[in-house]
Amino acid sequence: MSESTQIEVMKQHLIDPEICIRCNSCEEACPIDAITHDANNYVVKPDVCMACQACLPVCPTGAIDNWIRVLAQEPYPIDEQFEWMSLPVEKTLPENAVEIPTGGRREGEQEALAAASTPDGGVVGELKPGDELIEGQPATTAGSSVPPWSAAHPYVNLYTHKNVAEATVAGNYRISADNAESDIHHIVLDFESLPFPVLEGQSIAVFPPGLDARGRPYYARQYSIASPRDGERPGYNNLSLTVKRVTSDYDGNPVAGVCSSYLCDLRRGDKVRVIGPLGATFLMPNLDRANLLMICTGTGAAPMRAMTERCRRLTKRSEFQGRLMLFFGARTQHELPYFGPLMGLPKGFIDINLALSREPDHPKRHVQDLIVERASDVLTLLQDPNTHIYVCGLKGMEHGTLAAMKNIVEASGQSWQELSAGLREQGRMHFETY
Amino acid sequence: MTGIDYSQKIPNNVNLSEDRALQRALEHWQPNYLNWWQSMGPDGSHGFDVYLRTATSVNPDGWAHFDHVKMPDYRWGIFLTPQDGQRKMHFGENKGKDVWQDAPGEYRANLRRIIVTQGDTEPASVEQQRHLGLTAPSLYDLRNLFQVNVEEGRHLWAMAYLLHRYFGRDGREEADALLQRNSGSEDSPRILGAFNEKTPDWLAFYMFTYFTDRDGKFQLSALTESCFDPLARTTRFMLTEEAHHMFVGESGVSRVVQRTAEMMNELKTDDPAVLRKAGVIDLPTIQRYLNFHFSVTIDLFGADESSNAATYYSAGLKGRYEESKRTDDHQLKNDTYRVLKVIDGQLREVEVPMLNALNEVLRDDFIKDSVGGVSRWNRVLEKHGIDFRLITPHKAFNRKIGSLSEIRVSPDGHLLTEEQWRVHQDEWLPTAEDRAFVASLMGRVAEPGKFANWIAPPVIGINRQPVDFEYVRFN
Numbered sequence: 001m002s003e004s005t006q007i008e009v010m011k012q013h014l015i016d017p018e019i020c021i022r023c024n025s026c027e028e029a030c031p032i033d034a035i036t037h038d039a040n041n042y043v044v045k046p047d048v049c050m051a052c053q054a055c056l057p058v059c060p061t062g063a064i065d066n067w068i069r070v071l072a073q074e075p076y077p078i079d080e081q082f083e084w085m086s087l088p089v090e091k092t093l094p095e096n097a098v099e100i101p102t103g104g105r106r107e108g109e110q111e112a113l114a115a116a117s118t119p120d121g122g123v124v125g126e127l128k129p130g131d132e133l134i135e136g137q138p139a140t141t142a143g144s145s146v147p148p149w150s151a152a153h154p155y156v157n158l159y160t161h162k163n164v165a166e167a168t169v170a171g172n173y174r175i176s177a178d179n180a181e182s183d184i185h186h187i188v189l190d191f192e193s194l195p196f197p198v199l200e201g202q203s204i205a206v207f208p209p210g211l212d213a214r215g216r217p218y219y220a221r222q223y224s225i226a227s228p229r230d231g232e233r234p235g236y237n238n239l240s241l242t243v244k245r246v247t248s249d250y251d252g253n254p255v256a257g258v259c260s261s262y263l264c265d266l267r268r269g270d271k272v273r274v275i276g277p278l279g280a281t282f283l284m285p286n287l288d289r290a291n292l293l294m295i296c297t298g299t300g301a302a303p304m305r306a307m308t309e310r311c312r313r314l315t316k317r318s319e320f321q322g323r324l325m326l327f328f329g330a331r332t333q334h335e336l337p338y339f340g341p342l343m344g345l346p347k348g349f350i351d352i353n354l355a356l357s358r359e360p361d362h363p364k365r366h367v368q369d370l371i372v373e374r375a376s377d378v379l380t381l382l383q384d385p386n387t388h389i390y391v392c393g394l395k396g397m398e399h400g401t402l403a404a405m406k407n408i409v410e411a412s413g414q415s416w417q418e419l420s421a422g423l424r425e426q427g428r429m430h431f432e433t434y
Numbered sequence: 435m436t437g438i439d440y441s442q443k444i445p446n447n448v449n450l451s452e453d454r455a456l457q458r459a460l461e462h463w464q465p466n467y468l469n470w471w472q473s474m475g476p477d478g479s480h481g482f483d484v485y486l487r488t489a490t491s492v493n494p495d496g497w498a499h500f501d502h503v504k505m506p507d508y509r510w511g512i513f514l515t516p517q518d519g520q521r522k523m524h525f526g527e528n529k530g531k532d533v534w535q536d537a538p539g540e541y542r543a544n545l546r547r548i549i550v551t552q553g554d555t556e557p558a559s560v561e562q563q564r565h566l567g568l569t570a571p572s573l574y575d576l577r578n579l580f581q582v583n584v585e586e587g588r589h590l591w592a593m594a595y596l597l598h599r600y601f602g603r604d605g606r607e608e609a610d611a612l613l614q615r616n617s618g619s620e621d622s623p624r625i626l627g628a629f630n631e632k633t634p635d636w637l638a639f640y641m642f643t644y645f646t647d648r649d650g651k652f653q654l655s656a657l658t659e660s661c662f663d664p665l666a667r668t669t670r671f672m673l674t675e676e677a678h679h680m681f682v683g684e685s686g687v688s689r690v691v692q693r694t695a696e697m698m699n700e701l702k703t704d705d706p707a708v709l710r711k712a713g714v715i716d717l718p719t720i721q722r723y724l725n726f727h728f729s730v731t732i733d734l735f736g737a738d739e740s741s742n743a744a745t746y747y748s749a750g751l752k753g754r755y756e757e758s759k760r761t762d763d764h765q766l767k768n769d770t771y772r773v774l775k776v777i778d779g780q781l782r783e784v785e786v787p788m789l790n791a792l793n794e795v796l797r798d799d800f801i802k803d804s805v806g807g808v809s810r811w812n813r814v815l816e817k818h819g820i821d822f823r824l825i826t827p828h829k830a831f832n833r834k835i836g837s838l839s840e841i842r843v844s845p846d847g848h849l850l851t852e853e854q855w856r857v858h859q860d861e862w863l864p865t866a867e868d869r870a871f872v873a874s875l876m877g878r879v880a881e882p883g884k885f886a887n888w889i890a891p892p893v894i895g896i897n898r899q900p901v902d903f904e905y906v907r908f909n
Contacts, residue, residue, distance in 0.1 A: 018813075019893065021684045022806060023651065023677030028670070039802060057498040058674050060681040062894050085813065395437065421520050 007097040008072035013044045013051060018086050019063035026055035026064050031145035038082050046075035050280050051156060069093055143431040144281060144424045148388055150290070151283035151427070152229070154199045159275045164207065167191050169270045170238055172263075177334035183245040184299065184337045185264045186226070189272060190238040196276075198239055199229050200306035201283045201390070201430075204276035206241075208259040220275055221259035224392065224432070226302035228310035242302040242337050282430045284310065284388065290322045291387040293378070295367055295401050297329040300393025301337050303432070304328075307390070308350060315349060324350040325374075325381060329367040329393070331358040351377070368400035375408045382409060382419065389429040398433050437491045438513055445511030447492060448595070459598050463609055467591070470613045471506070475560055476567045476583050480506055483907040484580045485896065487678075489513055492671055500897045502907060508584045512595045514667040523661040525757050525764035526750035533663040537600045541749050544742075545662055546601050548751060550608045551625055552653060552669075553593030554615065556586045558629035559642070561617035566639055569876035571886035575636070577896065577905035578682045582643065585675040592668045600664065627834060628730045635872045636889075637690060637715060641727035644683025645804060649734045650676050652755050652800045659753025684807050685892060687724075690715055691811050692890040695818035704822065710871055713887045717815075717822045719872065722864045724824055725845055728804065729832035735797040737836040738773045744789035754792065755799045771795060774830055776841055781830060781849060793836075801829065832863065880908065 015026070015035075020042055027035040027042065034048035035055060055064050068090050070076065076088070147154075159165035167189035176184040198204075205220035212218055223241045226232075232240040245264045246257025266272065284292065284307045292311070294304040304326060314320035330336045333356060342352060353374060355365045371378055381387045382405065391401050406416040423429035438447045443461060450457050472480075483502040490496040492513050521533040537545050560583050570576035590612060597605035615622045623630045628649075633642050654676060657669040697714045698704055706716035736743065746752040747766070754760065762769065769788035774781055788795070805826050812823050828847035830838040842855035845862050875888045883902025885891050895901045 018810075021677070021681050022803065023680050024655075025674050025677040028673065039806065058677070060678040061685070062898065417520060 007094050009069050009093050009097040010072045010075070011051075011067040012046055012070045012075045013049045014066045014068055014076065014081065014087060015042050015044060016063040016066050016087050017041050017084050019061045021061055021063075023060060025058040025060065029055045029058045036078065041082050041084060043078045043081035045078055052280055053157075071097075143389075143391070143429040144427045146425075146427040147281045147283040148285040148287075148290075148427045150285045150287040152199055152286045154202055154280050154283060155197050155277055156202075156280050157275075158196065158277065164273045164275055165191065165194055165196060167194075167196075167272050167274055169266045169268055169272060170232075171268060172266050175242075175337050180332070180334035182298075182331075182335045183247075183264060184335070185243050185245070186337070187241045187243055187263055187266060188227075188232050188238055189241065189274070190236070192237060194237070196237065196239070197229075198225050198277045199283055200225070200310050201303045201432075202277045202279040204239070204241075204274045205278060206259055206263065207273040207275070208262040209273075210258075212258075218258055222278060223263075224299075224302040224306075225277075226305045228306050228313060230313070234313065242299045242305070244299045244337075279432075281427070282390065282392075282432050284390075285386075287386070288314070288320050288322065289386050291381055291384055292322065292324050293381050293387055293389045294325070295327045295371070295389070295391045295393075295397070297367065297393030297397060298335075299337060300391075300397075300432075301328060303392050304390065305338055308345070312345065312349065322386065323381065325353070325377065326350055327353045327355060327367045327370050329355040329357065329397075332356055333359060366400065367397065368404040371401065371404040372407060375411070378405070379408050379412055387428065389423065390432075391430065392432045395433045398431055437496065438489060438511065440490070440509055440511075442511075445509045446513070446595075448512050448514055448599075450512065453599075456599055459606055460595065463594060463598065463606075466610065466613050467510075467587075467594075468506070470557065471560075471587060474557070474564060474616065475587070476505065476580060477564050479567050479580065480504070481909050482580075483909060485577050485899070485903070485905045486581055486584060487897070489671075492516065497674065498897070505580060505584060508587075510584070510588050510591045512591060513588075513671050514592075514664065515670045517663065517667060521663060521666075523750050525659065525753050526661065526748045527765065528661065528750050529764055533661045533666070535663055537662060541662075541751060542601065544746060544749065545665070545751055546597070546604060546608060548657070548746065549593055549596050549601075549665065550612070552657065553590060553597070553609075553612050554625045555629050555650070556590040556593065557612060558615075558617045558624040558626075559633075559646070560586045561624075562629065562631070562633040562642070563639060566633065566636065569636065569878055570880075571636060571876075571889045572879050572884060572891070573882055573905040574885075574892060574895065574901060574903075575686070575889075576880075578678075578686075579639070580906070582647075582679050582682055585678065588675070589672050592672055596664060596668060626734055628734050631730060634869065635876050636686070637720070637723055637872050638727070640683045640686030640690065641723050642683065643679045644687055644807065645727045645731040646734070647676060647679035647683060648804060648807075649731050649800060651680060652735075652796055652803070655755045656752050656757075656796060659757040661750035684810070686889075687720070688811050688814055689890040689892060690888065691717070691720065691814050691824070692818070693888055694720070695815055695820050696890065698820055699818055704820075713875060715872060715875070715888055717820075717824070719864070719868050721824055722862060722868060723872075724808070725827045725831065726863050728826050730834075732797050732801065732829065733833060733835040735800065736793040738794045738797075738838070739786055739790045739836075740793050741790060743792040744787075747789060747792050754795055775837060776849070779849065781841075781843070781847065797829075801826065827862070880906075 022042055027037060031054055032048060032050065034045045036043060036045065066087060071093065169187065170190040171188040173186045174183065175186045176182045203222050203224045205222045207220045208218045210218060223243060225239050226242045227240040231238050243260050243263045246260045247254060249255045282303065292307055294307065296304050308324060311320050311324060328336060333339060336354065353370045355367045355370045356362060357364050357366060391397060409416040409419055438445050442450060444450060444464060483504055485500060486503045486508060488499050488509055490499045492515050523529050523531050523533055563579060563583060566579055567576060570579060594609040594612060597609040615624050617624050618630045618632065628646055633639050651673065654669045654673045658666050658673065660666045694709065694714045694717060697709060697712050701708060701712060703709065706718055709716045757764065766788045770785040771788045771791035771794060772783040773786055773791050773794050775784050808824050808826050815822055827845035828843055830841065830843040830847065831845050833839045842850040842852060844850055879886045882904045891901050895903055896905065
């Protein structure tokens with residue numbers, strides 16, 4: 001079936017006027033101003049909403065959590081929604097219609113969407129707020145709330161707690177050195193024939209088996225995808241995760257991480273229950289002249305690996321000419337995930353800067369120190385409108401990396417406030433910290 | 435920093451541990467707060483496990499964490515929405531400059547006054563509601579009451595933090611005084627009149643949370659526009675919590691109306707006496723409660739003409755509701771606004787300088803919002819085929835503040851003599867008999883899934899839990 005004759009339906013995000021109390025919380029919470037109101041109703045703009053669900057937890061009534069299937073070409077416009085006294089009944093839709101993701105389809109994105117879609121368009125699962133299901137989601141507010149303009153369109157929430165996907169473990173390898181304190185694993189999950197389209201920078205959430213101390217099933221835990229969009233093994237429906245075994249809590253007391261232990265102990269052939277894909281903003285530009293400035297620590301390397309590998313594969317086909325610069329922090333060289341393969345990359349392809357804080361006989365250095373040391377190169381990148389910045393790792397990095405970039409820019413006599421505002425507005429600066 | 439550090443004695447996302455003097459000052463205030471909660475907070479509830487919503491981060495994803503918690507263990511603390519670092523003053527005479535991260539010397543006294551006035555309302559509502567737990571119509575409602583209580587308590591924390599952090603010794607003294615005044619006290623009452631009124635029964639509670647907490651929404655919204663950035667960030671987070679309070683009120687009244695409508699259809703009568711006998715609240719009584727709470731609440735916006743309001747606005751201390759979405763010049767020096775006055779024995783609208791009428795602007799925004807909700811209650815009556823319609827009374831009805839406080843006006847807006855008012859007053863405002871009747875219906879229903887006869891169950895439970903979920907465990 002060709003793209004032009006295919007009948008597409010989507011779940012339109014709507015607010016139930018009979019339950020909504022017009023408190024304005026959803027409009028406040030929406031990161032991309034997809035929600036607006038008049039004197040009568042609060043409504044969701046169908047051409048703006050990306051179904052990120054940031055509005056769901058703040059709603060005190062549950063009125064916000066409504067998704068009605070409509071023809072993708074004919075969502076209810078906001079003028080019509082303003083008039084409603086109650087939600088319309090879902091219309092009968094053609095049986096052969098294909099479901100596409102909710103919202104966010106605008107002119108010019110058709111190509112990007114096609115690039116990210118499965119041959120049959122994929123199936124959208126029931127949308128439910130991720131916060132109830134997923135523990136320890138990263139905070140992303142320091143950076144942009146929009147993806148780069150050229151980013152491919154992501155699928156999100158194809159699988160939810162009511163519609164869990166099952167993957168098979170295709171491999172599980174320890175990637176930290178044998179003598180390293182950290183136990184970091186590279187885990188490959190194969191979805192076989194199940195549609196699970198992902199982009200670099202997205203994540204999935206894993207349900208560990210068993211019950212918690214109160215006898216309830218564990219929450220899912222979120223992990224960034226470490227492989228590029230065409231799979232850990234190119235052309236196969238698989239992806240990889242970078243998982244560090246948690247052995248102590250925030251206060252340093254010994255504790256076995258429920259989900260990380262489960263994942264690190266998996267064997268080939270084991271089945272894993274996952275939901276996702278998650279994330280619609282921490283996405284790489286889909287542009288052959290883009291530069292990536294990547295800053296990470298520990299398993300925050302996962303999305304950087306995905307992006308770097310995407311660029312490497314494109315470069316091999318002469319489809320990418322951008323510059324990559326990486327700042328990577330760890331305690332010692334032995335604890336750097338992917339240290340070997342990383343060092344094998346051509347110097348002309350990626351500019352690698354390692355910040356080791358506990359390497360014997362070396363001064364203690366953090367990523368922000370290295371960024372300042374490389375000020376002139378970082379400044380050149382920051383001034384290039386094709387540069388996109390990605391920060392992933394521990395929460396504490398946010399402040400340090402921002403301060404380092406601010407110093408560099410201000411030392412050159414420019415306004416960091418102006419530059420960073422532009423980076424945020426243009427979807428060129430992204431944080432994912434936890 | 436967007437997460438909230440719960441390992442601290444005072445949970446916060448403002449790096450409290452880095453400011454030892456402030457931390458010590460707040461640790462000194464905290465026991466007084468807990469004493470206040472023990473003596474003035476929810477009556478006889480200290481051992482209950484309540485299904486409460488607690489924020490674990492100020493981001494949307496950390497906003498609603500639900501669990502059974504004993505109320506004294508609720509993690510009150512200081513949560514501000516993250517600083518965006520780019521904000522500029524967007525109204526008033528300093529428009530275009532960077533917002534203040536500290537209280538400017540020339541505006542300290544006014545800012546402190548704004549914060550104290552807002553802060554004073556928060557513990558006041560807890561005090562007004564302290565006996566309601568004993569007569570909750572269901573576990574679901576009891577849980578909602580306690581959720582409102584703990585969040586009002588946290589809002590008090592938010593204001594006390596601002597006073598301690600930015601206003602030195604004066605601020606500390608004002609923060610102490612917030613715990614010393616008490617709602618309805620003859621010696622040291624709360625600052626605003628509505629917060630010294632009693633909330634004796636659950637219909638009054640729903641009306642209060644619908645109307646008076648909606649006043650909170652508008653006041654907090656005006657403060658989120660403030661050029662004093664810490665105040666703007668504090669109130670923005672408070673607004674998210676305030677939404678739940680309005681939900682309790684709007685859905686509460688709606689359920690009372692629904693139950694009455696069901697009984698009217700069942701008994702095929704609109705006779706208040708018959709309906710009262712059947713144990714539901716007749717619609718005229720609900721209308722009288724509405725008249726009372728609406729009129730008392732709109733007084734909270736202050737005098738119709740106020741030079742203070744003009745000063746606050748021009749200085750950038752307090753904006754209008756949705757200031758940033760309005761398209762005028764945000765300075766308003768040449769604008770006018772129509773306010774109600776009595777001229778030649780008639781109520782007429784007259785134009786006055788907009789800057790002096792900003793209280794009235796906010797009041798009118800509130801009225802528009804309130805009327806919308808009342809129309810949604812009427813839809814319940816429409817659905818049940820009942821002709822009666824609830825209406826919001828005229829703006830000049832039963833006013834105690836501003837130029838309208840000197841006249842008598844009927845709910846439909848007719849000027850009255852004192853004699854006419856006296857004759858009809860009991861038709862328009864709740865009488866002692868009305869209150870006694872409503873009080874007679876109040877009795878605690880504590881079995882999961884059961885509801886008092888005078889109120890319908892909610893459409894959905896909290897956090898998608900079933901309606902018969904054990905929202906409160908008495909242990």
